Amino acid sequence: MNALAACVGAAALAFxxxxxxxxxxxxxxxxxxxxxxxxxxxxxxxxxxxLGGGRLDDAAVxxxxxxxxxxxxxxxxxLRVPIAASRPxxxxxxxxxxxxxxxxxxxxxxxxLLAADVPTSRFADRGPDEPIPVVLSxxxxxxxxxxxxxxxxxxxxxxxxxxxxxxxxxxxxxxIIPQKTEDVVRDARLELVGxxxxxxxxxxxxxxxxxxxxxxxxxxxxxGYTQVTVAARRAEDVPAxxxxxxxxxxxxxxxxxxTAERVGTIVAITTGALVxxxxxxxxxxxxxxxxxxxxxxxxxxxxxxxxxxLGAAPGDVRAxxxxxxxxxxxxGGVVGLALARGLALLAxxxxxxxLPDFPFRPDTFFAFPPWLLALxxxxxxxxxxxxxxxxxxxxxxxxxxxxxx
Amino acid sequence: xxxxxxxxxxxTDGDLPLEVLRGVDLDVAPGEMVxxxxxxxxGKSTLLYVAGALDRDFGGEAVVAGIALxxxxxxxxxxxxxxxxxxxxQSFNLLQGLSALENVMIxxxxxxxxxxxxxxxxxxxxxxARVGLGSRAGAPPARLxxxxxxxxxxxxxxxxxxxxxLADEPxxxxxxxxxxxxxxLFREAADAGLSVLVVTHEERVSRAATRVLHLADGRLA
Numbered sequence: 001m002n003a004l005a006a007c008v009g010a011a012a013l014a015f016x017x018x019x020x021x022x023x024x025x026x027x028x029x030x031x032x033x034x035x036x037x038x039x040x041x042x043x044x045x046x047x048x049x050x051l052g053g054g055r056l057d058d059a060a061v062x063x064x065x066x067x068x069x070x071x072x073x074x075x076x077x078x079l080r081v082p083i084a085a086s087r088p089x090x091x092x093x094x095x096x097x098x099x100x101x102x103x104x105x106x107x108x109x110x111x112x113l114l115a116a117d118v119p120t121s122r123f124a125d126r127g128p129d130e131p132i133p134v135v136l137s138x139x140x141x142x143x144x145x146x147x148x149x150x151x152x153x154x155x156x157x158x159x160x161x162x163x164x165x166x167x168x169x170x171x172x173x174x175x176i177i178p179q180k181t182e183d184v185v186r187d188a189r190l191e192l193v194g195x196x197x198x199x200x201x202x203x204x205x206x207x208x209x210x211x212x213x214x215x216x217x218x219x220x221x222x223x224g225y226t227q228v229t230v231a232a233r234r235a236e237d238v239p240a241x242x243x244x245x246x247x248x249x250x251x252x253x254x255x256x257x258x259t260a261e262r263v264g265t266i267v268a269i270t271t272g273a274l275v276x277x278x279x280x281x282x283x284x285x286x287x288x289x290x291x292x293x294x295x296x297x298x299x300x301x302x303x304x305x306x307x308x309x310l311g312a313a314p315g316d317v318r319a320x321x322x323x324x325x326x327x328x329x330x331x332g333g334v335v336g337l338a339l340a341r342g343l344a345l346l347a348x349x350x351x352x353x354x355l356p357d358f359p360f361r362p363d364t365f366f367a368f369p370p371w372l373l374a375l376x377x378x379x380x381x382x383x384x385x386x387x388x389x390x391x392x393x394x395x396x397x398x399x400x401x402x403x404x405x
Numbered sequence: 406x407x408x409x410x411x412x413x414x415x416x417t418d419g420d421l422p423l424e425v426l427r428g429v430d431l432d433v434a435p436g437e438m439v440x441x442x443x444x445x446x447x448g449k450s451t452l453l454y455v456a457g458a459l460d461r462d463f464g465g466e467a468v469v470a471g472i473a474l475x476x477x478x479x480x481x482x483x484x485x486x487x488x489x490x491x492x493x494x495q496s497f498n499l500l501q502g503l504s505a506l507e508n509v510m511i512x513x514x515x516x517x518x519x520x521x522x523x524x525x526x527x528x529x530x531x532x533x534a535r536v537g538l539g540s541r542a543g544a545p546p547a548r549l550x551x552x553x554x555x556x557x558x559x560x561x562x563x564x565x566x567x568x569x570x571l572a573d574e575p576x577x578x579x580x581x582x583x584x585x586x587x588x589x590l591f592r593e594a595a596d597a598g599l600s601v602l603v604v605t606h607e608e609r610v611s612r613a614a615t616r617v618l619h620l621a622d623g624r625l626a
Binding site: 302303306307308309310311312313314315316400401404405 | 450451454457459460479480482483484486487488492494498500511512515516561565573
């Protein structure tokens with residue numbers, strides 16, 4: 001019974017912690033917002049340079065980069081020249097619905113923003129006659145496979161395919177809204193050079209220089225940057241940085257970061273509650289072990305007295321009972337872990353069968369890192385040893401002379 | 406050796422104090438087998454437990470194997486019992502979950518001096534062979550006769566090479582043949598130089614002893 005109680009406590013602890021970790025990892029894949037990034041946008045009320053705020057231009061970017069706690073700042077420029085794709089990308093054969101024209105929302109970003117994912121040398125404007133390098137959001141591929149492809153009745157991406165190097169034929173200046181089509185429409189190519197979670201989900205990113213070049217080519221007036229991404233040195237610097245940005249007269253787009261934080265908070269709170277429940281179960285297991293070991297000590301009091309007659313010191317007797325408790329805890333922990341892994345496997349299989357195929361659906365909702373496996377054994381062992389303390393003290397105080405008389 | 410001087414022991418029976426030992430003097434030299442006889446409740450077992458450092462609440466002076474018992478810590482008393490004292494009880498007191506061999510090994514395991522278990526097992530086997538139970542080493546106590554269990558208990562008591570052997574009614578649950586065998590083992594232990602103190606109310610035991618003392622009214626005569 002002791003080992004069963006420890007086993008159930010360990011299984012609950014490991015199961016709920018693994019679930020929390022797995023769901024947190026899955027939610028991070030869905031909302032990969034970097035907690036250190038602050039998205040700065042022009043304020044809704046523009047009061048000009050006198051009272052701060054105003055346009056997001058290079059000077060503003062420099063001031064943002066110089067804020068205390070800021071590590072770097074990268075401007076973003078929404079492309080105001082329409083670009084559309086009417087033919088499927090070359091090198092990737094799949095059904096392109098006849099007559100489909102896709103308007104491509106594109107944002108120009110400096111190479112530094114995506115440097116962690118794409119070498120800066122590959123993400124540089126190559127000039128008007130060369131393919132324009134673009135970067136996609138990793139998450140867009142998942143959304144395509146799970147949502148867009150089924151909706152359009154087109155083939156999903158083949159598993160394991162690398163889209164880097166894919167060339168997309170486009171028409172620069174063409175808009176599906178006729179009034180917005182430019183006077184000059186020309187054919188060009190976009191070349192996918194990488195994937196990054198720093199690219200907005202439903203957009204392509206091109207080099208900022210390429211966006212500026214296209215704006216100049218099509219006579220678009222300089223309206224400043226659409227947004228500036230400021231990276232804080234540490235996540236703890238974000239609140240102060242956000243306040244400083246607002247004092248400068250700009251606004252902060254909480255958007256995806258806030259969603260990610262909220263989801264993260266919900267996952268953390270739920271996991272915390274479940275783990276607390278598991279901890280209570282471990283505590284109850286400790287009580288069960290205490291009760292059971294106390295009864296065992298009472299039943300073995302003569303044995304204990306004999307051991308003392310043979311030379312066992314009170315400390316030895318205490319150690320024997322504590323060791324018994326520890327072994328029960330360890331055994332319960334090991335079996336509990338195996339039980340948790342088994343239950344997790346069953347839960348994943350049930351989820352795979354019962355849940356619809358949604359974007360970012362993880363293969364598993366559980367994560368069992370090595371530290372969790374160790375915790376799943378250590379916690380029940382510690383709980384069991386704590387439960388064994390009182391019985392061990394009782395055993396150590398057995399009076400051998402009285403008991404053997 | 407065992408030396409007791411003016412040993413007193415009191416119990417409390419409800420509110421009434423009960424003086425079980427009243428100024429007992431006792432000497433058991435190496436090589437001696439001393440029998441203490443007396444009626445039930447006369448304090449024979451109490452005397453044994455005082456001499457064996459199992460009972461520490463007593464008055465007077467007690468020296469066992471050259472070590473004064475007064476003021477010894479519980480750990481020191483346990484070490485004395487492990488190294489210098491062997492106990493044999495009327496009801497054998499073997500641990501049921503262990504084999505005969507493992508029961509004999511217990512004092513060696515409790516010593517915790519790093520002796521390899523294999524060596525302890527070998528020595529326990531020899532100890533059992535000396536008491537005629539070499540072929541029964543793997544048997545649990547439940548499968549041994551009363552006489553065999555008591556011989557295992559004697560082997561266990563002698564395993565650590567004690568200077569003192571204390572026995573509490575060792576033949577009380579044995580038939581004549583088994584009892585004679587156990588008594589012979591005690592005589593052999595005394596002849597080997599141990600100080601043997603046996604409390605008994607059986608004549609066959611006292612006949613084998615070097616000296617017989619009578620415990621009555623808390624005093625030894």
